[in-house]
Amino acid sequence: GQNIDQPTEMTATEGAIVQINCTYQTSGFNGLFWYQQHAGEAPTFLSYNVLDGLEEKGRFSSFLSRSKGYSYLLLKELQMKDSASYLCAVFNAGNNRKLIWGLGTSLAVNP
Amino acid sequence: EPEVTQTPSHQVTQMGQEVILRCVPISNHLYFYWYRQILGQKVEFLVSFYNNEISEKSEIFDDQFSVERPDGSNFTLKIRSTKLEDSAMYFCASFAGTSGYEQYFGPGTRLTVT
Numbered sequence: 001g002q003n004i005d006q007p008t009e010m011t012a013t014e015g016a017i018v019q020i021n022c023t024y025q026t027s028g029f030n031g032l033f034w035y036q037q038h039a040g041e042a043p044t045f046l047s048y049n050v051l052d053g054l055e056e057k058g059r060f061s062s063f064l065s066r067s068k069g070y071s072y073l074l075l076k077e078l079q080m081k082d083s084a085s086y087l088c089a090v091f092n093a094g095n096n097r098k099l100i101w102g103l104g105t106s107l108a109v110n111p
Numbered sequence: 112e113p114e115v116t117q118t119p120s121h122q123v124t125q126m127g128q129e130v131i132l133r134c135v136p137i138s139n140h141l142y143f144y145w146y147r148q149i150l151g152q153k154v155e156f157l158v159s160f161y162n163n164e165i166s167e168k169s170e171i172f173d174d175q176f177s178v179e180r181p182d183g184s185n186f187t188l189k190i191r192s193t194k195l196e197d198s199a200m201y202f203c204a205s206f207a208g209t210s211g212y213e214q215y216f217g218p219g220t221r222l223t224v225t
Contacts, residue, residue, distance in 0.1 A: 031212060042202055042216040099214060103153040
């Protein structure tokens with residue numbers, strides 16, 4: 001079956017660092033995406049990992065371990081505008097290139 | 112920057128009515144998708160479309176649903192007889208398929224069935 005797990009909710013303080021974890025068990029794997037979604041809006045692309053290791057992009061970094069079926073999104077220097085849901089999605093290039101989504105982690109950044 | 116557009120932004124309809132949700136994917140993209148997100152729940156895959164035909168559909172995508180690409184630009188999702196449980200945000204996405212890896216999402220259509 002297909003299973004993607006993320007914590008439901010997290011809370012952090014402005015200026016801090018937060019790590020959002022994602023574990024997956026899927027029948028195919030060609031990469032893992034992180035998307036950000038503000039309430040009532042479409043998901044917007046944050047990062048894509050296909051090889052093991054850390055990808056850094058400004059305040060956001062994403063890590064992947066394929067052998068462990070594990071990824072995390074690291075957000076540094078948190079800002080109030082980072083309050084959103086963070087969605088982990090596995091990409092299966094052989095499966096009509098569709099994304100399989102986790103439930104998302106709702107992050108609240110407090111002053 | 113090219114973007115996916117969707118119309119309308121909000122559609123209210125009565126149970127049993129037909130609705131058509133419209134999307135204009137990015138022009139040189141080859142793969143098109145519809146996703147659904149019920150309020151407070153996760154994004155769910157509905158259907159993928161490639162080479163003018165459905166390439167995969169989920170269990171949600173039953174006989175009440177259909178997709179079309181009537182011309183070179185539009186991609187539509189039709190729900191023949193809407194049910195209360197069809198109320199959700201519907202997102203269209205497109206993917207180049209020839210390069211890159213990102214699926215680009217439209218802003219969504221909020222469908223409310225009363």
